[in-house]
Amino acid sequence: MAKIKVLDEHIANQIAAGEVVERPASVVKELLENSIDAGSSRIDVMVEEGGLASIRVTDNGGGIEPEDVETAFYRHATSKIEHSRDLFQITSLGFRGEALPSIAAVAKVEVLTSASDDGRARRIVIEGGRLVSNEDAAAQQGTDFAVRELFYNTPARLKYMKTIQTELGHISDVLYRMALSHPEIAFTLRHNGNVLLQTLGNGDLLQVIAAVYGTSAAKAMLAVEGESLDYRLSGFISKPEWTRSSRSAISTVINGRFVRSFGLNQALLKAYHTLLPINRYPLTVLRLDMHPSLVDVNVHPAKLEVRFSKEAELYQFVEETVRSALRQEVLIPKAVKRE
Ligand code: ADP
Ligand code: MG
Numbered sequence: 001m002a003k004i005k006v007l008d009e010h011i012a013n014q015i016a017a018g019e020v021v022e023r024p025a026s027v028v029k030e031l032l033e034n035s036i037d038a039g040s041s042r043i044d045v046m047v048e049e050g051g052l053a054s055i056r057v058t059d060n061g062g063g064i065e066p067e068d069v070e071t072a073f074y075r076h077a078t079s080k081i082e083h084s085r086d087l088f089q090i091t092s093l094g095f096r097g098e099a100l101p102s103i104a105a106v107a108k109v110e111v112l113t114s115a116s117d118d119g120r121a122r123r124i125v126i127e128g129g130r131l132v133s134n135e136d137a138a139a140q141q142g143t144d145f146a147v148r149e150l151f152y153n154t155p156a157r158l159k160y161m162k163t164i165q166t167e168l169g170h171i172s173d174v175l176y177r178m179a180l181s182h183p184e185i186a187f188t189l190r191h192n193g194n195v196l197l198q199t200l201g202n203g204d205l206l207q208v209i210a211a212v213y214g215t216s217a218a219k220a221m222l223a224v225e226g227e228s229l230d231y232r233l234s235g236f237i238s239k240p241e242w243t244r245s246s247r248s249a250i251s252t253v254i255n256g257r258f259v260r261s262f263g264l265n266q267a268l269l270k271a272y273h274t275l276l277p278i279n280r281y282p283l284t285v286l287r288l289d290m291h292p293s294l295v296d297v298n299v300h301p302a303k304l305e306v307r308f309s310k311e312a313e314l315y316q317f318v319e320e321t322v323r324s325a326l327r328q329e330v331l332i333p334k335a336v337k338r339e
Contacts, residue, residue: 012075016101237282
């Protein structure tokens with residue numbers, strides 16, 4: 001007798017949730033990515049008790065069509081890619097169609113969304129992966145996504161959560177990354193009603209750096225700008241005397257996606273060379289733009305890793321561009337001063 005069965009959608013979603021939804025910050029990341037992909041210009045995040053009690057993300061993006069609202073919660077349901085060739089040219093933050101079913105499998109979710117400006121909206125409630133209701137409603141264009149009682153039906157995972165302060169720290173980190181990656185979007189983060197981050201969304205990256213790291217850090221930054229045939233680099237790096245003890249001071253944004261890249265970090269540090277004290281890192285926000293086919297983002301569902309198709313060339317371009325910014329701003333003025 002056959003013993004092998006294909007798991008039903010409900011169990012499959014619970015398994016995927018284990019990978020996609022590690023902690024409240026993972027939910028915030030997925031919801032923000034969806035809001036950004038929807039073309040929002042303002043995104044408000046409200047969390048209670050480190051996100052364990054509730055997470056609410058409200059955006060003014062394109063919204064979800066009424067007939068798509070339930071489908072959006074199916075596994076591998078996405079509006080962002082269609083053909084396998086699209087995988088080699090991803091221009092959106094999401095594309096796996098895994099976030100909504102995964103989140104809904106381990107929480108109580110309520111979404112109010114409208115894809116039109118006539119007030120027509122849809123409200124859907126899903127708890128532990130089971131549809132509770134899906135009905136007409138009224139709302140302005142955009143999406144209001146509420147996630148309550150995360151991990152209420154997976155006690156083992158819930159037990160694993162750290163203190164509210166730790167979970168909130170991870171959520172703040174996600175907000176910082178998103179705000180630094182998208183200075184053209186106005187973000188707010190509130191925890192138990194208190195405003196923790198607010199950006200204007202006027203496109204001024206230095207203003208976002210000030211909101212995230214403080215105004216004195218923003219004042220110690222040098223502008224970086226460079227272009228090659230394949231790549232464009234822009235952003236800010238700190239003067240060598242303004243350093244931090246953690247590598248996480250280095251932020252890299254590729255085509256609007258916040259990533260971690262050991263290779264890019266090394267290129268950056270090589271550019272500073274002997275200007276940095278041992279075990280100190282510059283504060284940087286570097287934005288790299290390239291054709292989507294030059295970077296593979298399909299590496300891991302939740303991790304921030306990417307792969308580059310011409311890495312050696314890219315690293316050299318970054319190193320040289322950063323070095324020339326440092327040379328101009330740091331070395332030349334010093335030489336002049338000595339006279
Ligand atoms: P993915 O982002 O990989 O497509 P998700 O499970 O995160 O998968 O979302 C499924 C779909 O739901 C998206 O492709 C998108 O069409 C829709 N969606 C989710 N959140 C939003 C939002 N805030 N605004 C508009 N559409 C959304
Ligand atoms: Mg998504």
